[in-house]
Amino acid sequence: MSLLARANELAGCGNPVIHLEVGEPDFDTPQPIAEAGIQAICDGITRYTDAQGDPELRQAICDFYGKVAGIEINPSRVFITAGASGGLLLLTALLINPGENLLMTDPGYPCNRHFLSSFNAEGLLVPVSAENNYQRTPGLVDQHWTENTRGILVASPANPTGAVLSRDDIEGLLEALNRRRGFVISDEIYQGLVYQNLLYQDQDAPSALSVTQDALIVNSFSKYFGMTGWRLGWVVVPETLVQDLAKLAQNLFICPSAISQRAAIAAFSSDALDIMQSQRKALQARRDYLVSELKTLGFGIGEIPAGAFYVYARLPDGSPRAVDFCSRLLEEEYVAITPGTDFGFHEAGDHVRISYARDISELELAVERIGAFLT
Numbered sequence: 581m582s583l584l585a586r587a588n589e590l591a592g593c594g595n596p597v598i599h600l601e602v603g604e605p606d607f608d609t610p611q612p613i614a615e616a617g618i619q620a621i622c623d624g625i626t627r628y629t630d631a632q633g634d635p636e637l638r639q640a641i642c643d644f645y646g647k648v649a650g651i652e653i654n655p656s657r658v659f660i661t662a663g664a665s666g667g668l669l670l671l672t673a674l675l676i677n678p679g680e681n682l683l684m685t686d687p688g689y690p691c692n693r694h695f696l697s698s699f700n701a702e703g704l705l706v707p708v709s710a711e712n713n714y715q716r717t718p719g720l721v722d723q724h725w726t727e728n729t730r731g732i733l734v735a736s737p738a739n740p741t742g743a744v745l746s747r748d749d750i751e752g753l754l755e756a757l758n759r760r761r762g763f764v765i766s767d768e769i770y771q772g773l774v775y776q777n778l779l780y781q782d783q784d785a786p787s788a789l790s791v792t793q794d795a796l797i798v799n800s801f802s803k804y805f806g807m808t809g810w811r812l813g814w815v816v817v818p819e820t821l822v823q824d825l826a827k828l829a830q831n832l833f834i835c836p837s838a839i840s841q842r843a844a845i846a847a848f849s850s851d852a853l854d855i856m857q858s859q860r861k862a863l864q865a866r867r868d869y870l871v872s873e874l875k876t877l878g879f880g881i882g883e884i885p886a887g888a889f890y891v892y893a894r895l896p897d898g899s900p901r902a903v904d905f906c907s908r909l910l911e912e913e914y915v916a917i918t919p920g921t922d923f924g925f926h927e928a929g930d931h932v933r934i935s936y937a938r939d940i941s942e943l944e945l946a947v948e949r950i951g952a953f954l955t
């Protein structure tokens with residue numbers, strides 16, 4: 581965030597800053613969704629909704645799972661939340677006691693472990709690296725499990741690596757968890773943003789729900805649906821947790837934004853989905869361009885990241901450490917990228933995250949400037 585603040589400060593003084601530190605798509609919210617939001621205000625849909633969320637939206641989410649993945653879910657198991665963040669907070673509050681921990685990857689999305697520490701629990705970081713495509717293997721679960729571990733938190737596609745769990749990966753992890761009576765929270769916020777790739781020819785990032793109905797799913801309208809500022813997401817939980825989660829949701833949030841919920845129903849219209857699919861194609865072209873240029877510049881990238889909109893790259897040999905690298909790149913060439921240290925500790929000083937949620941013309945300019953900086 582301090583890097584972002586400095587980037588904005590430099591841009592405010594008229595410097596031509598390129599923002600590749602961003603965690604949100606550059607596309608506007610698709611028009612059918614925006615129009616539905618405006619209509620909701622005009623129609624007076626501005627009051628509290630059910631704590632669990634608008635029944636029509638919950639049904640639309642279930643229909644979507646049915647349509648794209650053949651997964652059947654009862655809407656009674658779906659909670660609409662204030663983004664994936666609201667969902668992760670609810671699940672942490674419900675499931676983890678002080679002193680307990682969840683296994684999560686290093687590198688990983690940092691707020692997830694901060695949710696745990698805010699309840700005096702802990703995110704136990706499991707180092708993963710490019711050599712094994714940032715995979716969270718059953719062996720790692722066995723190796724890092726402690727007597728206070730309750731389960732694992734996975735993200736697929738992941739931030740900052742873009743790595744995806746295949747169906748086999750998920751099955752393997754669940755087997756390891758079943759042996760220990762642990763649970764899985766699956767953060768699927770980048771679902772839909774998966775690109776063609778030699779390893780994942782079917783472009784699939786399966787939901788953990790397709791393997792077990794016991795998985796705790798966190799998802800969001802932020803990324804694929806282009807609604808970061810609307811603050812809307814959802815969780816899917818087993819029926820046994822519904823009552824307790826409803827109590828928590830009522831007390832902590834009363835309900836999610838009524839206007840955003842109405843707008844989100846339109847996210848599943850065919851017009852909106854067509855727009856999102858074409859955005860996905862644009863993101864794939866950007867990824868392919870950026871990965872190949874970064875490799876030419878000497879950055880180390882393992883497997884091509886299968887999803888999300890980030891490249892997590894090892895700095896070229898002889899570079900300064902990540903924080904220094906990012907700070908100097910910003911000050912000297914006005915390109916903002918994120919140091920690996922924002923995502924954990926494991927080899928973090930040797931890595932940076934570069935977001936390709938920017939137009940290809942900006943990526944081209946950024947590549948030119950990074951090249952100049954390196955020479």
Ligand SMILES: Cc1ncc(COP(=O)(O)O)c(C=O)c1O
Pocket residue numbers: 603662663664665666689735738739767769799800801802808812813
């Ligand atoms: C992996 C992951 N999970 C959760 C979130 C939170 O997203 P939101 O609260 O906007 O849905 C993010 C945001 O970048 C993320 O990258």
